[in-house]
Amino acid sequence: MPMNRTHQTDLIVALDFPRADKALEIVEKFSDLPVIFKVGFELFMAAGPEFVRELVHRKCRVFLDLKFHDIPNTVAKAALQASLMHVEMFTVHLSGGSAMIKAAATALAEIPALRPKMLGVSVLTSFDDVCWSQVTKAITGHASDVADSVAGLVEHATAWGVDGVVCSALELGFIREQFPNLYTIVPGIRPEGFEASDQARVMTPAEAAALGASAIVVGRPITEASDPRKMAEDILKELSLVKISA
Numbered sequence: 001m002p003m004n005r006t007h008q009t010d011l012i013v014a015l016d017f018p019r020a021d022k023a024l025e026i027v028e029k030f031s032d033l034p035v036i037f038k039v040g041f042e043l044f045m046a047a048g049p050e051f052v053r054e055l056v057h058r059k060c061r062v063f064l065d066l067k068f069h070d071i072p073n074t075v076a077k078a079a080l081q082a083s084l085m086h087v088e089m090f091t092v093h094l095s096g097g098s099a100m101i102k103a104a105a106t107a108l109a110e111i112p113a114l115r116p117k118m119l120g121v122s123v124l125t126s127f128d129d130v131c132w133s134q135v136t137k138a139i140t141g142h143a144s145d146v147a148d149s150v151a152g153l154v155e156h157a158t159a160w161g162v163d164g165v166v167c168s169a170l171e172l173g174f175i176r177e178q179f180p181n182l183y184t185i186v187p188g189i190r191p192e193g194f195e196a197s198d199q200a201r202v203m204t205p206a207e208a209a210a211l212g213a214s215a216i217v218v219g220r221p222i223t224e225a226s227d228p229r230k231m232a233e234d235i236l237k238e239l240s241l242v243k244i245s246a
Helices: 020-029 040-058 072-084 094-109 130-139 148-160 169-178 205-210 228-241
Strands: 002-006 009-014 035-039 061-068 088-094 116-123 163-168 182-184 215-218 243-245
Touching: 009 228, 020 040, 020 228, 035 040, 040 061, 061 072, 072 088, 072 094, 088 094, 094 116, 094 148, 116 182, 116 228, 130 148, 148 169, 169 182, 169 205, 205 215, 205 228, 215 228
Parallel strands: 009 035, 009 215, 035 061, 061 088, 088 116, 116 163, 163 182, 182 215
Antiparallel strands: 002 243
């Protein structure tokens, strides 16, 4: 019988704001909490690289979630710039293929002291099987379900050079079982009772942590709460109490 052990799951707070000042209000509230801040498209387009540098200057841990997907040379240069900004991790689309991801990994190897984690995005958590089958049928002529596509992409990605993956909570179990060394980030996390209208595959913080998530991403349930700090503290406490099977 497996023994229980305490598993530490990182909390990533999504700074999904259209203005830097609003994002910084949250950052200042959490200055002494052990969280990672996610900067995605909206905030990056509004505030740019300087906002990321400001977070790093404040000694914040930063997850740059721009999901790079382009020709290999372009993505390699983007990965290098992410490293020079001293972010802790960034994302690439696994559908960019082996040449793209290997080029990024090669670029990162040139500056090992600054190397962030490169995380692969397989199938976005907004997709359910019906919507994803429409996409795969349009591309290949054959419909595939989400689980099969995620499994195939993750299996290849480990050989291509990623350090981890972004996956839904529903794929987390088999990924942890098959690829235990991958750093797993799970978006679509909603505390008990919070409606998830923008994600198709969701779980609570405790459920994801119990399955072995390395980190979870929580946005609006924290940033739109009447007391964002208390909500973050409650989630951190919930994560610290979770035990998983080893």
